[in-house]
Amino acid sequence: xxxxxxxxxxxxxxxxxxxxxxxxxxxxxxxxxxxxxxxxxxxxxxxxxxxxxxxxxxxxxxxxxxxxxxxxxxxxxxxxxxxxxxxxxxxxxxxxxxxxxxxxxxxxxxxxxxxxxxxxxxxxxxxxxxxxxxxxxxxxxxxxxxxxxxxxxxxxxxxxxxxxxxxxxxxxxxxxxxxxxxxxxxxxxxxxxxxxxxxxxxxxxxxxxxxxxxxxxxxxxxxxxxxxxxxxxxxxxxxxxxxxxxxxxxxxxxxxxxxxxxxxxxx
Numbered sequence: 001x002x003x004x005x006x007x008x009x010x011x012x013x014x015x016x017x018x019x020x021x022x023x024x025x026x027x028x029x030x031x032x033x034x035x036x037x038x039x040x041x042x043x044x045x046x047x048x049x050x051x052x053x054x055x056x057x058x059x060x061x062x063x064x065x066x067x068x069x070x071x072x073x074x075x076x077x078x079x080x081x082x083x084x085x086x087x088x089x090x091x092x093x094x095x096x097x098x099x100x101x102x103x104x105x106x107x108x109x110x111x112x113x114x115x116x117x118x119x120x121x122x123x124x125x126x127x128x129x130x131x132x133x134x135x136x137x138x139x140x141x142x143x144x145x146x147x148x149x150x151x152x153x154x155x156x157x158x159x160x161x162x163x164x165x166x167x168x169x170x171x172x173x174x175x176x177x178x179x180x181x182x183x184x185x186x187x188x189x190x191x192x193x194x195x196x197x198x199x200x201x202x203x204x205x206x207x208x209x210x211x212x213x214x215x216x217x218x219x220x221x222x223x224x225x226x227x228x229x230x231x232x233x234x235x236x237x238x239x240x241x242x243x244x245x246x247x248x249x250x251x252x253x254x255x256x257x258x259x260x261x262x263x264x265x266x267x
Contacts, residue, residue, distance in 0.1 A: 027110035027206035031071070031083065032103045035092050036215040036258060037064060044218055046094070049158070049166075054223035057230045059159040059169070061218060065093045065140060066153035069122050071104060074115045076201070081108060089122060091137050099136075103209070112203050116212065120251055121152030121173065121192035146238060147175030147188040155221065159230045169235040171221065173248065176241035189241055191248050195255055202260045213259040220254045221247060 037044040039051050049060045069089040073081045083106040090102045121127065127149035132138045140150045155171040176189035197214075204210055222228040226246040237243040 028107035029204035030209040032211045034213045035100050038217050039219050054227050055229035057159045061157040063094050064155050068118045070119045072117045073113045076114045108204050110204050110206050114201050115198045117196040124190050142174040167235050172238050176244050191244055193248050197257050209263040211261045211263050215256050215258045221250050224253045
């Protein structure tokens with residue numbers, strides 16, 4: 001009887017072991033984003049007066065700095081994976097090559113994904129003054145009396161006005177303000193916005209890193225759905241909510257995915 005009991009226990013334990021070993025362990029990969037900038041189909045060239053926007057403004061770009069945050073990957077079945085557990089805010093600076101790539105620390109569940117979304121700038125909770133004590137991010141501060149926090153973007157350059165004169169422009173986005181008839185600020189406007197991009201479907205496999213190239217087309221800041229004329233709005237818009245609102249509406253069409261590549265494919 002004792003022998004039969006022992007054999008039965010061994011069979012049961014063996015069965016449990018087999019079932020446990022057959023269960024698929026969770027599989028994860030990683031995401032890296034490479035940032036590029038263009039005007040139309042050509043790579044952006046700096047400090048050269050060679051571009052014309054939809055309003056007919058002849059302009060040049062000197063530099064661009066901006067934040068993106070809260071990357072989210074979307075599956076074909078509607079499920080989403082928000083990548084914000086660690087370094088969920090990234091600063092891009094066209095003068096600093098080290099900022100042109102962002103390897104997210106989050107582990108991404110293996111599987112197929114159909115699109116990616118992110119916040120341009122930072123949401124109200126995250127966009128708080130003094131969160132970045134050191135440069136270069138600290139230099140993006142937005143004046144406290146204008147709402148505080150940080151610029152979402154600084155796009156700096158020069159344009160030729162209707163008289164043929166060359167003027168600097170600071171196409172800056174951040175918290176907007178509403179003023180009364182006396183010039184007093186009555187409320188602030190959160191101008192951050194969400195960008196969603198189809199990714200032509202890509203697959204994250206266990207142990208692999210997917211490198212996604214995200215491109216900003218500078219000309220699109222000035223054309224869709226609003227024709228943005230620098231001669232109308234001038235060179236500084238930090239205190240012009242109407243101008244910033246138009247720019248933010250155009251911003252939904254500025255980014256595109258240019259390439260998706262697996263960096264460490266398994267053999």
